[in-house]
Amino acid sequence: MTVTRLTLDLDALARNYAVLRDTAGVEAAPAIKADGYGVGALEAALRLWDEGARSFHVARLTEGETLRAALGERTATIYVLDGPTPGSQDRLRAARLTPVINSLEQAAAWDGAAAIHIDTGMNRLGLTAAEAATLSDRPDVVLVMSHLACAGKPADPMNALQLERFRAVRALFPQAPASLASSGGIFLGRDYAFDQVRPGISLFGGGPHDRPDARISTVVTLEAAILQVREVPAGETIGYAGAFTAEHDLTVGILAAGYADGVPWSAHPGGVVWFEGALRRMVGRISMDMIAVDLTGCETARPGEMVELLGANLPVDNAARAAGTTAYELLTRLSTRAERRYVVGR
Numbered sequence: 365m366t367v368t369r370l371t372l373d374l375d376a377l378a379r380n381y382a383v384l385r386d387t388a389g390v391e392a393a394p395a396i397k398a399d400g401y402g403v404g405a406l407e408a409a410l411r412l413w414d415e416g417a418r419s420f421h422v423a424r425l426t427e428g429e430t431l432r433a434a435l436g437e438r439t440a441t442i443y444v445l446d447g448p449t450p451g452s453q454d455r456l457r458a459a460r461l462t463p464v465i466n467s468l469e470q471a472a473a474w475d476g477a478a479a480i481h482i483d484t485g486m487n488r489l490g491l492t493a494a495e496a497a498t499l500s501d502r503p504d505v506v507l508v509m510s511h512l513a514c515a516g517k518p519a520d521p522m523n524a525l526q527l528e529r530f531r532a533v534r535a536l537f538p539q540a541p542a543s544l545a546s547s548g549g550i551f552l553g554r555d556y557a558f559d560q561v562r563p564g565i566s567l568f569g570g571g572p573h574d575r576p577d578a579r580i581s582t583v584v585t586l587e588a589a590i591l592q593v594r595e596v597p598a599g600e601t602i603g604y605a606g607a608f609t610a611e612h613d614l615t616v617g618i619l620a621a622g623y624a625d626g627v628p629w630s631a632h633p634g635g636v637v638w639f640e641g642a643l644r645r646m647v648g649r650i651s652m653d654m655i656a657v658d659l660t661g662c663e664t665a666r667p668g669e670m671v672e673l674l675g676a677n678l679p680v681d682n683a684a685r686a687a688g689t690t691a692y693e694l695l696t697r698l699s700t701r702a703e704r705r706y707v708v709g710r
């Protein structure tokens with residue numbers, strides 16, 4: 365019997381890719397860092413390549429190496445967002461990776477084809493406009509990029525400010541294609557699309573603006589079996605530290621999923637699951653291997669029944685909010701212990 369099951373719908377991934385690419389109207393270069401947001405970087409990348417993706421973004425050198433090996437003979441540009449970190453040059457070359465230059469030190473340490481990352485206000489990685497200007501005669505700049513800090517909030521004035529700053533700097537590199545938008549930016553309008561967009565979260569089912577979006581299909585479904593059903597009398601506590609007290613008599617299902625399966629410890633209180641047509645609350649602290657949920661009044665609550673923790677009925681953005689975290693963190697912490705099933709319909 366499968367007790368914890370992760371279903372990863374690669375057809376939904378393909379649909380999301382088409383939506384994101386068509387909305388932007390330009391090349392879509394998937395961001396498949398952190399094992400493809402937990403979905404499986406190699407499975408995701410191979411399917412996206414079949415759907416037409418020819419450029420990818422990863423965070424780390426090792427992610428780029430693994431992806432290059434998986435792609436084999438398939439041609440693709442793989443950008444490494446960390447850039448040419450000290451000592452990485454030989455390996456970047458060996459795997460034919462394209463580093464993203466984030467500083468003048470990195471610019472000096474790399475003499476091949478590269479992307480240039482301009483900081484337009486996030487103050488994370490990237491060159492200032494003045495620093496970028498000193499590189500404008502570099503012949504091997506294959507992409508000029510920046511990253512939006514507030515793309516999840518369309519009304520935030522930071523978006524327009526970063527757009528304006530990016531336009532000014534990219535003019536220094538008229539030959540190079542430009543890229544600004546991640547998932548959120550794609551839905552801010554075509555002004556933000558430039559020549560390439562870099563979707564991540566919305567490929568994998570998260571809404572572009574931190575809430576479910578009808579245009580984006582569910583990719584990840586996480587289900588756990590009920591291991592035991594017990595009656596908990598009013599006044600009894602449930603789980604570690606006695607952190608939850610039954611306010612009346614409860615029927616409680618103990619599920620085979622805990623923080624080692626990607627249910628955040630912060631999910632209590634507030635976390636929910638989907639069973640018998642409704643959301644049910646988590647009761648008691650999250651254990652490593654189990655959670656308790658309130659199934660009072662459910663007629664089919666019995667061992668072996670599967671309960672949805674993420675999926676079409678409980679979108680990742682909503683599950684994340686209830687658990688006090690984000691869709692990004694939920695997905696990137698998905699279980700490696702659960703049984704994984706990839707859905708491929710065609």
Ligand SMILES: *Cc1c(COP(=O)(O)O)cnc(C)c1O
Pocket residue numbers: 395397421445511545546547548562563564565566
């Ligand atoms: C992670 C990342 C992306 C993808 O962002 P999403 O919000 O997941 O779509 C794009 N660009 C850069 C630089 C990133 O770090």
